[in-house]
Structures are given as C-alpha cells and as structure tokens.
Amino acid sequence: MLRLQLRKACAMSDHKANYPHEFVKFLNACPTPYHAVHEIKKHFDEYGFKELSERHSWDGVLTRGGGFYVTRNDSSILAFTVGCQWAPGNPIAITGAHTDSPVLKIKPVSKRSSEGYAQVGVECYGGGIWHSWFDADLSIAGRVMVKDQKTSNVRSMLVDLKQPLLKIPTLAIHLDRDVNQKFEFDRENQLLPVAGLESQSSESSKSCEQAAPQEGEFFSIKAVVERHHRDLVDLVAEELGIEVTQIEDFELTLYDHKPACLGGLHREFVFSGRLDNLTSCFTSMHGLTEALKTGLEKECGIRMMVCFDHEEIGSSSAQGADSNFLPAILERILRFPAISDKSGSQHDSSLQMSVARSFFLSSDVAHAVHPNYANKYESKHKPAIGQGPVIKVNANQRYMTNSPGLVLVKHIAERAKVPLQLFVVANNSPCGSTIGPIIASKTGIKTLDLGNPILSMHSIRETGGSDDLEWQIKLFCEFFETYSTYESKVYEPST
Ligand SMILES: [Zn+2]
Structure with a gap:
C-alpha cells in the first residue's frame, strides 16, 4: 500500500x-x-x-x-x-x-513599560547580528500550550500573528551624531521592542480576575495574562480561536514581518x-x-x-x-x-x-x-x-x-x-x-x-x-x- x-x-x-x-x-x-x-x-x-x-x-x-x-x-x-x-x-x-x-524570544515574564510605551522583554537566541533587528517591523510566532476546556488535557498549537506588532527603534541621529561610525547598544535595555502606547492599552478596562486564584485555588506561577501584556495574549487567543484562560504557556519568537522574496535585476537572489x-x-x-x-x-x-x-x-x-x-x-x-x-x-x-x-x-x-x-x-x-x-x-x-x-x-x-x-x-x-x-x-x-x-x-x-x-x-x-x-x-x- x-x-x-x-x-x-x-x-x-x-x-x-x-x-x-x-x-x-x-x-x-x-x-x-x-x-x-x-x-x-x-x-x-x-x-x-x-x-x-x-x-x-x-x-x-x-x-x-x-x-x-x-x-x-x-x-x-x-x-x-x-x-x-x-x-x-x-x-x-x-x-x-x-x-x-538566531532570533529574539519573548521572555517568560515579558510585560514591560517605560515612558508611556508598552514594551516586551526579549531574550537573544543564538549569535544574531542584532543591530539588523532595529527599525524592522516585527511580528510574533511560535507554539502555544492550550488546555482543553472539557478534558483539561494540554496540547500544542502553532500560532503566527502575521501582523507588524513590534519595533526596536533606533535613536535619531540628532541625538547620536557618531552612530554612522559606531553603533553600540546594550542588549538588555536597548534591544527592547516597543509594542504600543499604554494609553491605548485595554488592560485597565479588562479585569484580571480570571488570572487571580479563586478561593481554594493555588497557582505555582503567575498566569500568562499577568506575565505578558494582556493585549498580546488576547491576540494569540483570538488567532487560535480559544479562550485566554486556556493558554497555559507559550514559546513565542519575533520575526521580520517583511515577507521573503526573490530580488536582484534578474531575480537571482532570495531576500529573507x-x-x-x-x-x-x-x-x-x-x-x-x-x-x-x-x-x-x-x-x-x-x-x-x-x-x-x-x-x-x-x-x-x-x-x-x-x-x-x-x-x-x-x-x-x-x-x-x-x-x-x-x-x-x-x-x-x-x-x-x-x-x-x-x-x-x-x-x-x-x-x-x-x-x-x-x-x-x-x-x-x-x-x-x-x-x-x-x-x-x-x-x-x-x-x-x-x-x-x-x-x-x-x-x-x-x-x-x-x-x-x-x-x-x-x-x-x-x-x-x-x-x-x-x-x-x-x-x-x-x-x-x-x-x-x-x-x-x-x-x-x-x-x-x-x-x-x-x-x-x-x-x-x-x-x-x-x-x-x-x-x-x-x-x-x-x-
Ligand atoms: Zn547554520
């Protein structure tokens, strides 16, 4: 056969x-x-x-x-x-x-904010040319551990948000006149993507009740919605057609939203x-x-x-x-x-x-x-x-x-x-x-x-x-x- x-x-x-x-x-x-x-x-x-x-x-x-x-x-x-x-x-x-x-991976606790921006903590995976990640439109993909509401069994689902969600902005040249001679940055603090404006966040209007343990419940680690921006977790749940409470954990990485393509005068190159x-x-x-x-x-x-x-x-x-x-x-x-x-x-x-x-x-x-x-x-x-x-x-x-x-x-x-x-x-x-x-x-x-x-x-x-x-x-x-x-x-x- x-x-x-x-x-x-x-x-x-x-x-x-x-x-x-x-x-x-x-x-x-x-x-x-x-x-x-x-x-x-x-x-x-x-x-x-x-x-x-x-x-x-x-x-x-x-x-x-x-x-x-x-x-x-x-x-x-x-x-x-x-x-x-x-x-x-x-x-x-x-x-x-x-x-x-080599990629940037979302940290287990990624929720950050600074100067009114919502930011996402990321970890460097492998030996990337990290300066090439600045100013790129970044999306998010990975796998999500999803709990079945009836059986409580957990299974893995692939997710690709396919949207430009994040940006690691360079500093304006007016504030760093030497940037074309030397581009240096701190990987922990300056390779930190911006994900939105806190003023636009739906966090305050959404209750985190479901994340907090009810009486008699015990959580060994904080729920996903407490560790990451709620709007990000919502996007993942929406993409998968599941409830936010079904998400047990995820491994998500950033990627360049610009799609791969053929390039060059004769399409002799692959850009990706x-x-x-x-x-x-x-x-x-x-x-x-x-x-x-x-x-x-x-x-x-x-x-x-x-x-x-x-x-x-x-x-x-x-x-x-x-x-x-x-x-x-x-x-x-x-x-x-x-x-x-x-x-x-x-x-x-x-x-x-x-x-x-x-x-x-x-x-x-x-x-x-x-x-x-x-x-x-x-x-x-x-x-x-x-x-x-x-x-x-x-x-x-x-x-x-x-x-x-x-x-x-x-x-x-x-x-x-x-x-x-x-x-x-x-x-x-x-x-x-x-x-x-x-x-x-x-x-x-x-x-x-x-x-x-x-x-x-x-x-x-x-x-x-x-x-x-x-x-x-x-x-x-x-x-x-x-x-x-x-x-x-x-x-x-x-x-
Ligand atoms: Zn290789």
Whole structure:
C-alpha cells in the first residue's frame, strides 16, 4: 500500500518545480522551527510517508519499500525511505540540516513599560547580528500550550500573528551624531521592542480576575495574562480561536514581518531571514522526494534526511544534533525485525556495519564572498552566489570534509552535473562550525560539510541565490539515488 503511494508521489514530482518560488513560500510559512517541522511533515505526507512516534511500537508500520518520518519536540524531524532490497549492514545516505536561526524570544515574564510605551522583554537566541533587528517591523510566532476546556488535557498549537506588532527603534541621529561610525547598544535595555502606547492599552478596562486564584485555588506561577501584556495574549487567543484562560504557556519568537522574496535585476537572489538554515531543510526534503522518481525497488540502502533544532546554541538539547535523536532512531530502525535479515537471523554487528558504510552530508549555509569586504576571505576560496554548493574544509576539524569524502561528493556532483565550490577560512579569521563534527564524533559516520553560499549570515535579512537551490536539490537527489551502490567504489579497500 505504502509503496503504491510512494509510486503515485513520483508522478506528482514529474512536473518541473519552480524551486525559488517554492522556497519563498516555504520561508514565509516557517517563522519558527515548529512551523518548519510542520511544513516538512506536510511535504512528506503528500508523498505518502507515514509518521512514526518514539512513544509507540513501530510493529506493522515499518517495512521495506516505505517512507517514514519521526519528530522530536516538534522542532526536529528525521525522514527516511527503506530500499526494497535493504539487508542488514547495508549503507545509509543521510543529509543533515538545522531548523533554528538566531532570533529574539519573548521572555517568560515579558510585560514591560517605560515612558508611556508598552514594551516586551526579549531574550537573544543564538549569535544574531542584532543591530539588523532595529527599525524592522516585527511580528510574533511560535507554539502555544492550550488546555482543553472539557478534558483539561494540554496540547500544542502553532500560532503566527502575521501582523507588524513590534519595533526596536533606533535613536535619531540628532541625538547620536557618531552612530554612522559606531553603533553600540546594550542588549538588555536597548534591544527592547516597543509594542504600543499604554494609553491605548485595554488592560485597565479588562479585569484580571480570571488570572487571580479563586478561593481554594493555588497557582505555582503567575498566569500568562499577568506575565505578558494582556493585549498580546488576547491576540494569540483570538488567532487560535480559544479562550485566554486556556493558554497555559507559550514559546513565542519575533520575526521580520517583511515577507521573503526573490530580488536582484534578474531575480537571482532570495531576500529573507532564516536562510541559515531553512535553505538546507528545503533542499534536503526535496532531494529525498525527488529521489523517489527512480523508485525504491532496486534500492539496497536507506535514504534519510534529518533537521535538528538548537544548532545555533551548540546543539546540546534533547532534540539537537548532540542528542541521541539520530543514534536512537538509527538503532531502532536497524534492529527492527521487519527490516532485519529476511531469513530472520540477526547479525550482531549489522548496526556497526551499516554505520561504517554510511555517509552524512552535513548541509549548512556557507559564506558567499562579499564584494565590499573581499579582503576578509581567503584569496583562493571565495564562494560565489549562483555557482553551486560550497564544500567546506578546515584542517582543525571545524568542518568534517576529508579527501575520500570530497572525492565521493565530487563524483556524485559530476554525475548530476552540479558545479561545486571550495571554501577554507583565512588563517587570520575566525571559523564557524556546523552539526558535522558533532554527528561525526557521536556516531562515527563519515561526514562532509557543505552548503549554499549566502551573504549577511545571521542578519534578520540574509541574501542567497535562486539558482543554487536547484543545484543542491539535484546533488542531494543523486546522493540518495546512488550512494548505496557507489560507496564501496571509494571506501572499500582494494586488495
Ligand atoms: Zn547554520
């Protein structure tokens, strides 16, 4: 049945996709990692993938020839297909990305006011270029924990207010004549958004009775309406069609209200926030489903894409790349009786054999050369927008690329006719890192770091390339389609 659906999905993907246009839609639908995972799930649902839960048994669901996905915390997702010819010990082709980006998150107690303005306390998440957040029209999105009025059960709901609600105003140049030479600000006190005028607040006219404990009631922490501006909580409740009293808590972040778009004289650019790293989430999800076109009948490996939360803060969480999310799912799949040895016999070492034959393409955006700061780049390694994915190399293992991996990816790219670029950071420059080293050291899986080049990484508004999307999707598709038959040509020692 599932195989049938996957085959039907191949027909769906036969039409030529307009990836830049699709990507802009995806970016605008994904203001937070929760929304990104939701959109990725929707994509795989359309292709007939089945959702698996870590809480339940996978008996009767997990089979050869099927497509599946698992989520954690609704902010990390792992999707995979099992080849019809899968045998224990066979290889797994994996792409990895991250769903999170540097943002301002609303604090647990956010209600502030000053000089007649209503303000919202925010916390810096990740290493953002925070000055780029000044004067942007900011909206709010995230997830809300909602109590069912009848059962008192609590469930999570996604919310996106889609309105320009907040502003972090700069100071007029007349009051700071040096601002064009030096723009400094205090992150706690001056990166504080304005949300309205207190004179317009409905707070005073609304009673907070429902927030106060009635006789015999006990609240461990103050109610949401006491911790945040009532008008903000009202907007959230209204958007979700629920009562304010149903809101138990929320995790809300700010985002640029200006939608993502294509730009440049020839629409060669994508202008948006969160290109780091929704770019790789988008390309790996399309790469995995594009690869279904050739079917899974002859496939002897597993193809997998995983997108983790929390890369921007070091990946240490229950659902980050440094968690057991990937290792636990790998172990669970590879030990699963229905896809273990057809004869029923188990190889004790089959899991380790699979790991040794697998490959992790760690995909995260790369630094495109900046025309006004070209001297910041290593002179022979200046990635250009529109020239294809960038392989990242670092002798100090901030990136995981080595020669065998580079040769493998080079050959895959040549078969797919995808141009590649090389990047190494200058010795006098700091170097970023990715989930690559974390996954490689945690699992022992061979890993290579690559990604599409962008400008203004970690700004509220980054710039990427329209054509690079299709290059990367083609590369990932070829990787998924051919890795299991090709890997031994590079990695099996010759005798
Ligand atoms: Zn990144």
